[in-house]
Amino acid sequence: MGLNDVILLETMLEQDRRRSAPNMDPTQHHTFFVAKHYLRQNFSLGHDDLLSGIVDGEGDCGIDAIHLFANSMCVRDDTPLGMLGRRTRLELVITQTKNTAGFTEPPIDKLLVSLPKLLTFGRDEATLAQSANPRLIEVTRRFLETYRALELPELQINVVFAALRAQEVHPGIQRKAKELEHCLSQLFAACEPQVRFLGAVEISNLARHATSITRKLILAENPISTDMEGGYVAVVRLADYEKFITGRSGELDSPLFEANVRDYEGETAVNQSIQDTLEQPDPAEDFWWLNNGVTIVAEKVQPANKMLELKSPQIVNGLQTSWEIYKRRSSNSSTDRRSVLVKVIEAQDNAARERIIRATNSQTAFGPSTLRATDQVQRHIEEYLGSKGLYYERRRRYYFNQGMPVDKIVSIDQMGQAVLSILVQTPHIARSSPSKIFDPGIYEKVFAPDRELPTYYACVKILRAAGDFLVVDGGIGIVEDFQYHLAMLLGMVLTGHEQPEPRDVASLAEADFSTGVARELLRLIQAEYERANRSKRVLLLDKLAKDAFVTEHVLQRGREFLHGTTQTAAPTQRRASRHRERSKGF
Known part of the structure; x- marks a missing residue:
């Protein structure tokens, strides 16, 4: 491999970032790029799946991305495992990406220490939370629970080290990789561990290789x-x-x-x-x-x-x-x-x-998103969001496979989570069971056919604004655990109503939001998480985010804030002024 290979990969990375992730931090995009092209060769995943596995940041334990698959299907919170049956092939893919000219021992040493702590049944999650970020803890817990729940699964664990400017792998590094494979074999006797190194040539080849359809x-x-x-x-x-x-x-x-x-x-x-x-x-x-x-x-x-x-x-x-x-x-x-x-x-x-x-499938009761995607309301949402420069994926991976910018793609699941959080005020369900939006009775509330279309756009805008603020304020690891509660409170405060009506939310479609009010609301949510932890002894953020008890108390704090009755709330007039502030980051 020569200098030209490195230059060509750098060009490829920059072109992909401009096209598919223009607002993504370059370092995070490196992880996104490698994970996307490595995983798409063998697995089925959309942009939500891909982004959910990125754990890079404080407390990542040397892991930039971690994804779980069962029979090539990405496993998320409410993925149905019952349909997988016996002899399921379970695969855990761990990725680390560095913009370096070679591979070194310290990253492997870090995983030799971290993986036995992360991938051990009966682990102490309270202790683990002191060194590992919430998203990493949640994904590895999901892996352990899935492995235990399946009957006689075949297990493969792949660890991928990518170095964007690497030319070769030193024999000493290869020997170190064997240590890591042995470590994984000790953790799971039936495991097929594999450590793989990707340099500039290998990464470029993966990106050039078209996925067979x-x-x-x-x-x-x-x-x-x-x-x-x-x-x-x-x-x-x-x-x-x-x-x-x-x-x-x-x-x-x-x-x-x-x-x-x-x-x-x-x-x-x-x-x-x-x-x-x-x-x-x-x-x-x-x-x-x-x-x-x-x-x-x-x-x-x-x-x-x-x-x-x-x-x-x-x-x-x-x-x-x-x-x-x-x-x-x-x-x-x-x-x-x-x-x-x-x-x-x-x-x-x-x-x-x-x-x-x-x-x-006319004999089957409605439910899954693949069938709901044919509804007229879903077509109308797609058309309206298209006029706002967004791509609404009624069908999984439809726009993702076309290479549309990931920050412009809105999945049907994300839309449901936004409406559940802001209009239905059940952020714990949005966090834990997004597929419930397709259940009879709930679907009709979330996707009412006579609802003003700007309502859906405003819900997504608020949810994403909450996520953007959290990334800046605390890093990607906390986003999922606070985003839905924060979106719920923003909907209340920005409309001025304890229970916003669709028309109230629709009026926010073209509004700009303030980071100041978001920061105050986040403090309220964090205070309730801490209170719930003291009373229920649930330390882990993802479990708190999925708890209806927490939602009930966050709602009450939101009502107090709205009416200026909390100690942390500023006077109503000053708050109303801040709501109208414009901020580049939010």
């Missing part, structure tokens, strides 16, 4: 198509279908099923019947005679004899059948010549794709 489906016979272009019906050998739905390491490829509105339902009577049919074949009957089959939607379908090449395929119906076919891998199926019926539909237009998803 094309898959081949091998057919038993030539497909049948109608006069209408883009629709095919075919039968696929069970073994070939298994290969199609299986990931690189033998796990079920979860991203293929993101548009399916149901999770795997387990040992139901219907699924047991499918199992019995698969395990006890009747030589006089083919499997597809007895099963409704599978529906796949793709952006483009290219037939070639007994094969279909699919661009961005999604299995929109047939998850239960797919799971049972996948589970049969444990049996000897090499001589099984049976097939499954597969419908493949080319739908280049988003609206057409959504109609197919809705129609093929």
Whole structure:
């Protein structure tokens, strides 16, 4: 590797920062860039997932980013684990990025000390909180709880050291890496640890390598198509279908099923019947005679004899059948010549794709975001936010995959969290269970179809303003644990109402906010966190942020502040003036 490789990577980094993260600190962008391009090769994650794993800053224990995946799917707070079943492939990816010309021993030594403390069951989190930041503690706790909850998971831990100007790895560093791998093996006997070093060439190659979004489906016979272009019906050998739905390491490829509105339902009577049919074949009957089959939607379908090449395929119906076919891998199926019926539909237009998803799942109660994304209110929000220069992702990763600036992308989950915090005043739910916005009864409150569209824009603006303030005031590690409560109080104070109405919030769409009032409100929240800790002995911020008891008391402090009855509150007239101050940072 020569000087040119380093220069080319520096150019690539600067171009990516200007395009996808213009407001991100350059050092943080280095971590973001490396994590994005390393992870996207093998895992399914959106911009929210990617940003949630960045823990760089005070108390990072030598870790810049840490992400958890199950069957290639990013695991967050309320990710459903029940659908993963046995033999789940669980992967923890730890990343450290430095703008240096080489790799040194101290970063590895730091992880040799930190990881046994972070990745040990029964760890003392109160003691850990003295040296580790809240986000790092939460992600590693999630990993331990997920590993314990899954049945017979396969565990892989990857540690990635990236040096943006490195040319080679010294043999002494390689030996040190072996120590770290041995350390991880001692922590988890069944673990497959791997330490990897990325220099300028390796990082550049990852960035240049386009993520494959094309898959081949091998057919038993030539497909049948109608006069209408883009629709095919075919039968696929069970073994070939298994290969199609299986990931690189033998796990079920979860991203293929993101548009399916149901999770795997387990040992139901219907699924047991499918199992019995698969395990006890009747030589006089083919499997597809007895099963409704599978529906796949793709952006483009290219037939070639007994094969279909699919661009961005999604299995929109047939998850239960797919799971049972996948589970049969444990049996000897090499001589099984049976097939499954597969419908493949080319739908280049988003609206057409959504109609197919809705129609093929009409028997299922609404709930997951993939189905709600077709609602008219979601389309209207996308159009309105687009007029404000924001990209509203009704579909996960839609704009992220197009390379749009991450600070301009608003996910449907983040919108729900903003409304839950500011209008519904349940920031603890926004923090702990954002997917609840899709539950019947809650969804209608969050996404009321007759609500003024500026309300949604204002909610996101307030939530993000709260996050921006927290980054400046205390670093990225505290943002998630205070952001939702702070947004709730800002909504109250800026509208002047204890329970803001949508029209009150909508009036804030073009408002500017003051860092002064945000700082006062943050002190109120911190005081309530401390009080809750004294009464409930819950020290960890993320647990306090998810506690309804804390929300109740923060709300009361907010009401007192609003009416000028708290000791820390300034006189009403002075506060009202500060609310109107303009500040570059908020």
